[in-house]
Structure formats: structure tokens, C-alpha cells
Amino acid sequence: MDPATNLPKRTHSRVSMLDPAAQIEIVAFEWVPDFAQGHVRDLRPRWACEEAGLPYRERLISVMDKPAWYFDEQPWGQVPALRHGDLHVFESGATLLHLGEKSETLLPRDAARRSEAISWLFAAFNTVEPPLMEYGNVTLFAAGEEWAKLRLPSLEAFIRTRLAPLERRLATSEWLGEALTIADIAMVSALRALEDSDLLAEHSATFAYVERGKARPAFQRAIADQLAAFARHPQPQMEGA
Amino acid sequence: MDPATNLPKRTHSRVSMLDPAAQIEIVAFEWVPDFAQGHVRDLRPRWACEEAGLPYRERLISVMDKPAWYFDEQPWGQVPALRHGDLHVFESGATLLHLGEKSETLLPRDAARRSEAISWLFAAFNTVEPPLMEYGNVTLFAAGEEWAKLRLPSLEAFIRTRLAPLERRLATSEWLGEALTIADIAMVSALRALEDSDLLAEHSATFAYVERGKARPAFQRAIADQLAAFARHPQPQMEGA
Structure with missing residues (x-):
């Protein structure tokens, strides 16, 4: 005590x-x-x-x-x-x-690993997250609207093109780089927009990655x-x- | 010669x-x-x-x-x-x-101005550009689709909420910081998605900012x-x- x-x-x-x-x-x-x-x-x-x-x-x-x-x-x-x-x-x-x-x-001092982490950091914010923001509009904020129902299939297809390269990377790597960095904090946080979606569940390595992030004591x-x-x-x- | x-x-x-x-x-x-x-x-x-x-x-x-x-x-x-x-x-x-x-x-060495530039850099990529990517879908790639016609008004309204703070900043400043930085290169480049749109024309300071960027010899x-x-x-x- x-x-x-x-x-x-x-x-x-x-x-x-x-x-x-x-x-x-x-x-x-x-x-x-x-x-x-x-x-x-x-x-x-x-x-x-x-x-x-x-x-x-x-x-x-x-x-x-x-x-x-x-x-x-x-x-x-x-x-x-x-x-x-x-x-x-x-x-x-x-x-x-x-x-x-x-x-x-949070960010390796080694120049090559630092560049890699910053590249994935921007990928989280500008390649992965933008369609997930629109997914929030379609499935939550505008869920009852006609355009949202009509938009969903093509948006899901586009999101899959964003998830496939992540899945490929995470199939052989626990984190985007050799260890967790700010890129993973950004990417896991962005992917949480899909927490309840089959889109995440169908990408098993990416799903496990998000769970791994959320399980961190930090x-x-x-x-x-x-x-x-x-x-x-x-x-x-x-x-x- | x-x-x-x-x-x-x-x-x-x-x-x-x-x-x-x-x-x-x-x-x-x-x-x-x-x-x-x-x-x-x-x-x-x-x-x-x-x-x-x-x-x-x-x-x-x-x-x-x-x-x-x-x-x-x-x-x-x-x-x-x-x-x-x-x-x-x-x-x-x-x-x-x-x-x-x-x-x-491209990026000031002074710590305060550097932080400001990096903040605006991420604003270009994660706050301003995402709805402009969707604007490209709605007005170009999916322009003939029913959902795109129905989506356009609410998307334009959202884009205006993204442009208003920029307009406020650029009404009194030539660039986002004291001089052009990588943040302006990113922001002008993102805003060019609106080059032919009334959305940009109706924000006169932001419109002039994009023109100023495009007029640079570089x-x-x-x-x-x-x-x-x-x-x-x-x-x-x-x-x-």
C-alpha cells in the first residue's frame, strides 16, 4: 500500500x-x-x-x-x-x-529507420486515413442518406486497395518498422475507424496489428x-x- | 547565345x-x-x-x-x-x-517557425487535402453517378469549413508562415484540386495564394x-x- x-x-x-x-x-x-x-x-x-x-x-x-x-x-x-x-x-x-x-x-535516430518511420507516418495521415474519414461519414454521420448507401460499395473497394499493402507488410512484421514508432501510433489510431467493420476483420494481419497496438499498456x-x-x-x- | x-x-x-x-x-x-x-x-x-x-x-x-x-x-x-x-x-x-x-x-531552422511550418504541413495533408480528394471523386472520377450528385452539396459545405480558416490566415499573410516553406508547397499543391471551382474563387485571399504559388519560377x-x-x-x- x-x-x-x-x-x-x-x-x-x-x-x-x-x-x-x-x-x-x-x-x-x-x-x-x-x-x-x-x-x-x-x-x-x-x-x-x-x-x-x-x-x-x-x-x-x-x-x-x-x-x-x-x-x-x-x-x-x-x-x-x-x-x-x-x-x-x-x-x-x-x-x-x-x-x-x-x-x-518513438522515432529511431538511425537515418534510414527514421526516414522509413516518417514515410509510414505520412502514409497513415495522407494515404490510409482520408478514405477512412469518408467511411465515417458514410457509415455514421450520413448513414441514413441515400448517397451514403450508394457510395458505400465503391468506397469499401477503395479502402481495400489501401489495406492490401498494409496487410502485405504486416504479414511479416509486427510493426511498420523494426519496432513501434510514431508511425504505428498514427496507423493504429487511423485504422480504429474500422474497428467494427468486416473490412478490418478480413485483413487478419492488419486486424492483429490494431489489436496489438490497443493492448499496449501505454x-x-x-x-x-x-x-x-x-x-x-x-x-x-x-x-x- | x-x-x-x-x-x-x-x-x-x-x-x-x-x-x-x-x-x-x-x-x-x-x-x-x-x-x-x-x-x-x-x-x-x-x-x-x-x-x-x-x-x-x-x-x-x-x-x-x-x-x-x-x-x-x-x-x-x-x-x-x-x-x-x-x-x-x-x-x-x-x-x-x-x-x-x-x-x-524550405524549412526554417528557428524552432518556433519550424514547428509552425510542420504544423501547417500536416494540416495540408490531413485536414485540407482529404475532402479535396473526395471532391475529385465526386466531380471527376464518379461525376456521372447518382451518389456523386447527391453528395456534392454536403461535401462543398464541409470543404468551406476547411477553407475558412485558411482564408482568415491568408487575408493578412502572404504565406502560411513568414516566408514560403514546404507547408506552402503542400498547401498550394493540395488546393490546386479546386483550381476550376467556385469554392476557391469565393475565397479571394486563398485564391490569390494559389496563384502566387503557381507564379513562382520554381x-x-x-x-x-x-x-x-x-x-x-x-x-x-x-x-x-
Whole structure:
């Protein structure tokens, strides 16, 4: 027992890197609707901090009533944004690259492996994720609309062209490179848009890769801390509701 | 006159960085259909090399009959890929970042300005370009399909939410940062998907920004060299056509 908290003493691997005194600050939402909980993109730098043992603090803003000043920090009002001392970074890809520069665990220093990781990082954000964003529109946000029903088959076919090369790579490799990097954090996070889809299930190596990512203690701590913020902030009252 | 070529002597600014002896190699297609000419993504690292004065050579492959070995270099068989000595990079974003590391012209060394540029770089690839890729599907590849007609209004509305923050930024700034960087090369290139659309015309600062990018001598040299390769390689015969 830890005499200070009267709770079972936690091993290092179970201690989250969330620390109000940390130098790195990650902006996240204080609350989001159920369907988005566990999927908001601050999860990506949180996960990276947990993998690397980099302490971070969180700054929570309202998604329903975004403060006007936040658009000076993040032009689209999205999360995450990250501060590290005087540096300011937005876009989850840029936050991952920033954290990668701080930790060889996240991004190899060897030039060839570093180039490989950065190539896969951009592949996650610009080759794999874009059609998955549209898949979210088709199957979730616009699920009831006629165009969405008509669009689904060709979109699924296109997504398969994006998954096949990943499947080929992951059939012989646990991670995209020799060990987990920011590219895997980005790719697993993007692929989670297919968590409940046959598209992922039919690519068994890629499916196993996503499960392997989600089973990481660092991922578990990151998602627990995102969800903990939501639990502390009840759903806001809707005006006129 | 240049006695060696019997052509008017070119000033430095008119000399392309394309050089068969260069250390940097960019993979491009030898020929593509008309609608894609001037838009293939090797244009992005070509433009960056021209801005920075970095000599590069091109390696041309067939888009119609991609060599099987190329998928070991680029998992999706896309261009560009880039070699620089022993280093191998794929995804246009990764090629831009690699070139940025080689040239302060492309990516400031000052930490704050570097972070800003990398943030906008990822914004181009993951926030702005994804709906523009779908716009290409809706207005070009699937233009005759019922779903595409039904999808267009909501997609245009979403694209406006992506353009408004850019318009706000570009209303008071010539480039995304203090001077042109790889982020602008990526953003202008992505926005060219809207070249003929009212969506771009109705955002006057963003429209002017794209025109400013396209007017750069470096952009002009890059696109001329992409088109020159196509001109040297006639359209392949289609089997069974």
C-alpha cells in the first residue's frame, strides 16, 4: 500500500504520464458525445507520451462552446494542439513528430529507420486515413442518406486497395518498422475507424496489428486518461433542448 | 547565345535543377492521362528542389504497367518516392520534410517557425487535402453517378469549413508562415484540386495564394519538367483497345 494514497502501490508501468507540473501540454476536449469518446485525436500524442515516458499535462476546452482564442492556436479549432516550453504545435501528425524528436523510443535516430518511420507516418495521415474519414461519414454521420448507401460499395473497394499493402507488410512484421514508432501510433489510431467493420476483420494481419497496438499498456493508460476527463465533465445542457 | 546549345543563354533562375548526375532521385511516371498531367504528386518534391536549388534526377516508371519491384519501394505503388544516397523516402509529405531538412529556404531552422511550418504541413495533408480528394471523386472520377450528385452539396459545405480558416490566415499573410516553406508547397499543391471551382474563387485571399504559388519560377520549372517527361513518352497502347 502507498501510505500517501491508501491505494495499492502502482508499478511504474501502470503510472500514467499525466502530470499537472509537466512541461508538455496537450489540449483536449473536456467532454464529447459517446460515439467519439476514446477516439478523439489527443489520444495520439497521449499514447506517444506514455510509450516514451514523457510527462504531459492536459488543458481541457469545451467542444460545444470553443473559446474564440483557441482558433488562434489551432486554425480549425481541432484537438490536439501541443505546447512544449515556447513551442506550439498543432495537427496530431505534427504533435507525434515533435514527440518523436524528443524520444528515440518513438522515432529511431538511425537515418534510414527514421526516414522509413516518417514515410509510414505520412502514409497513415495522407494515404490510409482520408478514405477512412469518408467511411465515417458514410457509415455514421450520413448513414441514413441515400448517397451514403450508394457510395458505400465503391468506397469499401477503395479502402481495400489501401489495406492490401498494409496487410502485405504486416504479414511479416509486427510493426511498420523494426519496432513501434510514431508511425504505428498514427496507423493504429487511423485504422480504429474500422474497428467494427468486416473490412478490418478480413485483413487478419492488419486486424492483429490494431489489436496489438490497443493492448499496449501505454495505449491503455492514454485512453483511460482521455475517458477520465470526460467522466469528470458531465454532458453540457443543450440550449433549447 | 550559349555556343554549346545554340539557344539563348539562360539565367540561373531559369535553369531547372533536373540533373542526371544529382544525388537526389525522385521517382515519377513517364506518362499519365491528360487530366493528371501537371498534377502528379512528384511535382511537390520537384518544386521544393527548385525553390531550394537542390539538384535532383528523375527516375521514370510506367503508371500503366507498374513494375512489381516498385511496390517494395512504395507499398501502394504511388509516386513520388525519393532516394538520397542510402536514404529512401516515400509519401510526398515525407519527401518534402526530407528536403526541408536539407534547406533552410524550405524549412526554417528557428524552432518556433519550424514547428509552425510542420504544423501547417500536416494540416495540408490531413485536414485540407482529404475532402479535396473526395471532391475529385465526386466531380471527376464518379461525376456521372447518382451518389456523386447527391453528395456534392454536403461535401462543398464541409470543404468551406476547411477553407475558412485558411482564408482568415491568408487575408493578412502572404504565406502560411513568414516566408514560403514546404507547408506552402503542400498547401498550394493540395488546393490546386479546386483550381476550376467556385469554392476557391469565393475565397479571394486563398485564391490569390494559389496563384502566387503557381507564379513562382520554381513552380514553373517543376511543372515544365514533369510535362517534358510526358512529352517524351507517348501514350501507351491499351491492350484490347
